[in-house]
Amino acid sequence: MPSLNEMKTVFSLLESTHPETMLEELGHYPVHQMLIMTLLSARAKDSTVIPIVKEFFKKHPTIQEVADLPIEYLEKAFFKCGFYRMKSKHVKLLCQKLLDEFNGTVPDTLEELTSLPGVGRKTANCILAYAFGKPAIAVDIHVHRIANRLGWISTKNEKESEFALMDLVPKDQWINVNRLLVGHGQSICAPRKPDCDSCNITEHCKYGREKNV
Numbered sequence: 166m167p168s169l170n171e172m173k174t175v176f177s178l179l180e181s182t183h184p185e186t187m188l189e190e191l192g193h194y195p196v197h198q199m200l201i202m203t204l205l206s207a208r209a210k211d212s213t214v215i216p217i218v219k220e221f222f223k224k225h226p227t228i229q230e231v232a233d234l235p236i237e238y239l240e241k242a243f244f245k246c247g248f249y250r251m252k253s254k255h256v257k258l259l260c261q262k263l264l265d266e267f268n269g270t271v272p273d274t275l276e277e278l279t280s281l282p283g284v285g286r287k288t289a290n291c292i293l294a295y296a297f298g299k300p301a302i303a304v305d306i307h308v309h310r311i312a313n314r315l316g317w318i319s320t321k322n323e324k325e326s327e328f329a330l331m332d333l334v335p336k337d338q339w340i341n342v343n344r345l346l347v348g349h350g351q352s353i354c355a356p357r358k359p360d361c362d363s364c365n366i367t368e369h370c371k372y373g374r375e376k377n378v
């Protein structure tokens with residue numbers, strides 16, 4: 166288990182190389198737009214989703230407008246995001262539910278957020294952390310994989326990782342887990358072939374150290 170200093174060192178090293186995530190770049194967008202873009206970004210690259218949502222929200226900025234759009238229109242707009250049929254359906258239902266049950270605002274609790282169509286724990290935690298500034302750890306495949314490779318945790322799935330990381334990492338550092346590990350996973354620490362030779366945290370990583378023995 167890493168010490169607090171060790172974790173802070175890793176975060177500080179990653180800070181110097183990490184590419185800005187979509188939710189950082191578009192963190193000034195209204196909360197419902199951040200929620201929709203997070204939903205669209207599931208299993209899609211930020212670089213694909215960013216131009217699509219920028220264009221889309223210029224034309225359709227409000228929840229009501231998105232809810233009123235025909236599903237075929239949404240499917241066309243979100244085609245390049247992958248899983249576009251399911252994502253379009255969720256976006257429409259989500260906006261309708263926000264209007265019908267939440268007075269047209271995005272709720273700020275995990276329980277309420279995960280009651281929305283297409284919103285799982287990862288998306289909900291992203292919104293809590295990035296849009297509402299609340300302590301939350303959004304665990305996706307990158308966070309799960311890298312935290313295990315580092316040797317910080319030993320878990321089987323993303324949900325287990327979320328709880329293990331909440332136990333391990335101090336609350337004021339929770340935002341860094343997603344913010345820094347996701348970018349590292351997308352650029353260096355790939356699922357199949359992590360580029361440990363180019364990685365700046367190799368000496369702090371169990372997998373990287375063992376590979377170099």
Ligand code: SF4
Nearest residue numbers: 354359361364370373
């Ligand atoms: S040393 Fe390798 S496995 Fe560890 S974080 Fe870096 S790229 Fe990933």
